[in-house]
Amino acid sequence: MNSRFCPKCGKEAKHFIHGFCIDCYLEDHPELVYIPDRIEVDSCTQCLRIRVKGKWISGREENIKELITSKIKTDISSPDISISFHDETPKGAIYRVDVRGKIEGEPVEYEKYVEIVYNRKVCDICAKKGSTYYEALVQLRPKSKEVDIKRMREAFRFLRNENRAIIAEDRKAEIFRFENAKNGIDIFFGSQRAAKIALQRLSQKYDVSIKETYTLVGIDKKTGKRRYTVTYSVRL
Numbered sequence: 001m002n003s004r005f006c007p008k009c010g011k012e013a014k015h016f017i018h019g020f021c022i023d024c025y026l027e028d029h030p031e032l033v034y035i036p037d038r039i040e041v042d043s044c045t046q047c048l049r050i051r052v053k054g055k056w057i058s059g060r061e062e063n064i065k066e067l068i069t070s071k072i073k074t075d076i077s078s079p080d081i082s083i084s085f086h087d088e089t090p091k092g093a094i095y096r097v098d099v100r101g102k103i104e105g106e107p108v109e110y111e112k113y114v115e116i117v118y119n120r121k122v123c124d125i126c127a128k129k130g131s132t133y134y135e136a137l138v139q140l141r142p143k144s145k146e147v148d149i150k151r152m153r154e155a156f157r158f159l160r161n162e163n164r165a166i167i168a169e170d171r172k173a174e175i176f177r178f179e180n181a182k183n184g185i186d187i188f189f190g191s192q193r194a195a196k197i198a199l200q201r202l203s204q205k206y207d208v209s210i211k212e213t214y215t216l217v218g219i220d221k222k223t224g225k226r227r228y229t230v231t232y233s234v235r236l
Contacts, residue, residue, distance in 0.1 A: 015106050022108050034073040035097050035112045041067065043118035046126040056123045056171070061085060068095055068114055076101035076108060092116040125190065129176045134188035136195035136230050141184040143209070143235045149183070155206060155236055156185050162201045166194045192230050199232055208236040
């Protein structure tokens with residue numbers, strides 16, 4: 001195909017769309033590919049999660065790229081979007097975005113650098129972990145004086161390891177903190193459901209007796225429902 005000159009920029013080109021070179025055509029039709037210059041996102045200073053659509057998710061690069069992709073709008077045919085990390089900034093990072101596709105059969109390529117700006121926050125879970133908040137308290141205690149404290153620690157490690165699988169589905173399931181108590185260990189869970197599941201698994205491994213006690217601690221401001229904590233007294 002013979003080269004021609006673009007009537008707008010004067011550059012020589014082999015591919016034209018409606019008489020203009022591809023670069024000028026894209027410049028005159030910004031609606032074909034929209035990529036924001038800057039994206040602001042809340043980021044937790046403690047766990048480094050980011051808030052997307054009201055949910056705190058992992059801040060790993062894969063999720064950042066998905067966030068950028070969700071902000072891109074394009075009307076070109078068969079778009080192929082690739083995103084790569086470019087550089088760090090004092091407030092975040094720069095990512096390179098490449099969009100390839102076709103307009104009226106002609107191949108086009110669009111490149112832009114997007115700035116990610118992190119708004120430093122503390123997510124709900126980390127805020128609760130830093131306070132006295134908890135939903136369930138598991139009190140590990142021996143059934144008799146003959147039971148060694150080492151058994152309590154073994155049971156605690158088992159609960160903690162089992163709980164890690166639950167956290168993958170519900171981050172509230174985290175063990176917020178634990179404390180050594182007389183003849184045992186107190187374990188504070190962020191989720192009653194998580195504590196219950198972990199104890200069910202503990203009872204499959206150890207010969208334990210479990211007693212539940214519920215305590216009214218207030219009213220949920222969002223739902224207006226009463227809020228309870230549960231204490232599990234576990235003897236093994």
